[in-house]
Amino acid sequence: MSDKERKLISRIQEEVADSLGYDGEISKQREKAIDYYYALPFGNEVEGRSQYVDSTVQDTIEWIKPSLMRVFASGDEMVKFSPHGPEDVAAAAQATDYVNYVFTKDNPGWEILYSWFHDALLQKNGIVKVWWDEYEEEQREEYHNLTDMEYELLISNKGVEVVEEEEVYEDTTYHNVVIKRFNANGRIRIENVPPDEFLISRESKGIQEARFVCHRVKKNLSELKLMYPDEDFGPEDLGGGYNEEMFNSERTARFSFDNSSDIGYNMGSEHEEALREYWLHESFLRTDYDDDGIAELRKVCSVGDYVFSNEEVDKVPFVSITPLKIPHKFFGLSVADLVMDLQLIKSTLMRNLMDNAYNQNFGRYAVLEGQANLDDLLTQRPGGVVRVKSPNAIMPLATPPLEPYSFQMLGYLDEVRESRTGVNKNTQGINADALTSHTTATAVNAVMTNAQSRVELIARQFAETGVKELMRCIYELLLKNQDKERVVMLRNEWVPVRPDMWNDKMDCTVSVALGNGSKDQQMMHLSRMLSFAGEAMKGGLSIVTEQNMYNLGAALVKAMGYQNVNDYLTQPTPPQPQQPGPEEQLAQMEVQLKQKELEIKAADVQVKMQKIQQEAKKDAVDAQLKVAELELEREQKRAVAIGAT
Numbered sequence: 001m002s003d004k005e006r007k008l009i010s011r012i013q014e015e016v017a018d019s020l021g022y023d024g025e026i027s028k029q030r031e032k033a034i035d036y037y038y039a040l041p042f043g044n045e046v047e048g049r050s051q052y053v054d055s056t057v058q059d060t061i062e063w064i065k066p067s068l069m070r071v072f073a074s075g076d077e078m079v080k081f082s083p084h085g086p087e088d089v090a091a092a093a094q095a096t097d098y099v100n101y102v103f104t105k106d107n108p109g110w111e112i113l114y115s116w117f118h119d120a121l122l123q124k125n126g127i128v129k130v131w132w133d134e135y136e137e138e139q140r141e142e143y144h145n146l147t148d149m150e151y152e153l154l155i156s157n158k159g160v161e162v163v164e165e166e167e168v169y170e171d172t173t174y175h176n177v178v179i180k181r182f183n184a185n186g187r188i189r190i191e192n193v194p195p196d197e198f199l200i201s202r203e204s205k206g207i208q209e210a211r212f213v214c215h216r217v218k219k220n221l222s223e224l225k226l227m228y229p230d231e232d233f234g235p236e237d238l239g240g241g242y243n244e245e246m247f248n249s250e251r252t253a254r255f256s257f258d259n260s261s262d263i264g265y266n267m268g269s270e271h272e273e274a275l276r277e278y279w280l281h282e283s284f285l286r287t288d289y290d291d292d293g294i295a296e297l298r299k300v301c302s303v304g305d306y307v308f309s310n311e312e313v314d315k316v317p318f319v320s321i322t323p324l325k326i327p328h329k330f331f332g333l334s335v336a337d338l339v340m341d342l343q344l345i346k347s348t349l350m351r352n353l354m355d356n357a358y359n360q361n362f363g364r365y366a367v368l369e370g371q372a373n374l375d376d377l378l379t380q381r382p383g384g385v386v387r388v389k390s391p392n393a394i395m396p397l398a399t400p401p402l403e404p405y406s407f408q409m410l411g412y413l414d415e416v417r418e419s420r421t422g423v424n425k426n427t428q429g430i431n432a433d434a435l436t437s438h439t440t441a442t443a444v445n446a447v448m449t450n451a452q453s454r455v456e457l458i459a460r461q462f463a464e465t466g467v468k469e470l471m472r473c474i475y476e477l478l479l480k481n482q483d484k485e486r487v488v489m490l491r492n493e494w495v496p497v498r499p500d501m502w503n504d505k506m507d508c509t510v511s512v513a514l515g516n517g518s519k520d521q522q523m524m525h526l527s528r529m530l531s532f533a534g535e536a537m538k539g540g541l542s543i544v545t546e547q548n549m550y551n552l553g554a555a556l557v558k559a560m561g562y563q564n565v566n567d568y569l570t571q572p573t574p575p576q577p578q579q580p581g582p583e584e585q586l587a588q589m590e591v592q593l594k595q596k597e598l599e600i601k602a603a604d605v606q607v608k609m610q611k612i613q614q615e616a617k618k619d620a621v622d623a624q625l626k627v628a629e630l631e632l633e634r635e636q637k638r639a640v641a642i643g644a645t
Helices: 003-018 025-037 056-073 086-106 109-123 148-155 221-227 249-255 262-270 335-362 374-378 404-421 441-481 519-538 546-559 582-644
Strands: 079-082 126-146 160-169 173-193 198-200 212-220 277-287 296-303 306-312 318-321 364-367 394-397 486-490 493-497 507-510
Touching: 003 212, 003 277, 003 296, 003 306, 025 056, 025 109, 025 249, 025 335, 056 109, 056 335, 056 404, 056 441, 079 086, 079 441, 086 109, 086 173, 086 441, 086 486, 086 493, 109 126, 109 173, 109 318, 109 335, 109 441, 126 148, 126 441, 148 160, 148 173, 173 441, 212 221, 221 277, 318 441, 335 404, 364 374, 519 546
Parallel strands: none
Antiparallel strands: 079 507, 126 173, 126 318, 160 173, 198 212, 212 277, 277 296, 296 306, 364 394, 486 493
């Protein structure tokens, strides 16, 4: 290891220890949120009393998630790309279709969004990683009766490996061969990064501007060997695999609900070195590695002091979202942060109410010591007999009644949750008391709109700061790396796609259903617009075309939940160009005649130029021949003179 790399590793280790997300306050807050989400005990429970735990955090998050998924994943176009000029219209439409295709078809787009939103709602920030993954594609092929020349030509191709070969002798030698063909290929990869695996420098306001960003993930020795086949390393180069670092409290909390903690997973390393686990740090840091006075962005992959790769890169491959962004800070607030205190208070109230209810149902008694059978008293059964030695051996104690303010307090806490998050009983589902026969449609819409405003704000925050950036990253990676034509199904047609031919200056806009009301409202509005357009066409108004009608119908079909519009509607044929009138035809003919005259003149000039060039060449050739004749005559005279002497 060089001195530069040694300094680099030292810098990375210092940045890791000082970064946000590494067992600091942020990590503790996220660990607490996970415990509240799973409704785990608080640790203040008393034996013999109620241990009820409320689920406000989980209920709130699980209500918001369907709304967000419906907003982003209900359509077939999450983003749209706008042309930079008239020459980019077709490329922009193709980029829109293909980028959405890469996200939803080449990658599990729906699952990525679900986990991304869940992490953000629960643990402040959701992180996804997007990069271009280069790989070798293996293809098995069989060939029969190849001649020697064909065989040599086949195996001489790059990336061809012979698996089986058989020579057959007839009138000549033939070859039967089985080969493996390895073709270099690549694709866009997107994966969710658990928040406890993501580290960022403390003062950072955003990922791309950060001084240090790191993806810290556990890998065993076997996985590292497959990831870096050209590197020669062993356990002695990587240091200890099973260490205290493995017991990250936040990481443990993530697996604690179903006791699936991965702490014991590394135990296989006691028997097999290949299963020994290590922390792989994929670090992106700004450093003046080449000593030119300017800090460049470098990607360094390392385990302990061992460096697998060290290269300069253009961009950090992570995208973050947060539901409640705090200005000038990277980490925002989660929905869990807003309601965790309410879960604690509601749990405490419910425990007291349940303890009081138990006492009301079963009662409490004063017993004269030695005058009653305690086993009989503690056995609660209908018609049970309690043996006593004196008439007043057992005396009931008065239990305070349930106070109504406790239930009022629970209702007040629900109102607080509603004001903080927008979640209420009206928007969680149909409520018999909320929607009566006397409730007008306008009133219902007002209630729903007010409740949805908070969720729509979160959706807009996700769209503008996360989804848009993710799709832009996909576009840029395709533009930079996919230089081969690929044929994919877009809009029910097989289309050849070459992203390297697109314009790199296209604008990206998020296409999500924000602020348009419910699906019923959208369908109602589209139906009215469709009726108006139909009446306008019947009346002979030129404000509506067949294409406009098709677009309205397609939007209505999608709002109903049907994605394949072409199954229900047929795209109108484009109108035929209007035939020109007699005057326009005469003007066109005059223009064509003038153009013909100009073409004839140009051809005549070209012929004359060619004739001049040919004559010039002929003159040059004649001159050369004349010179040659004179030279020959002079040589002959010289030879005659020499002979006479």
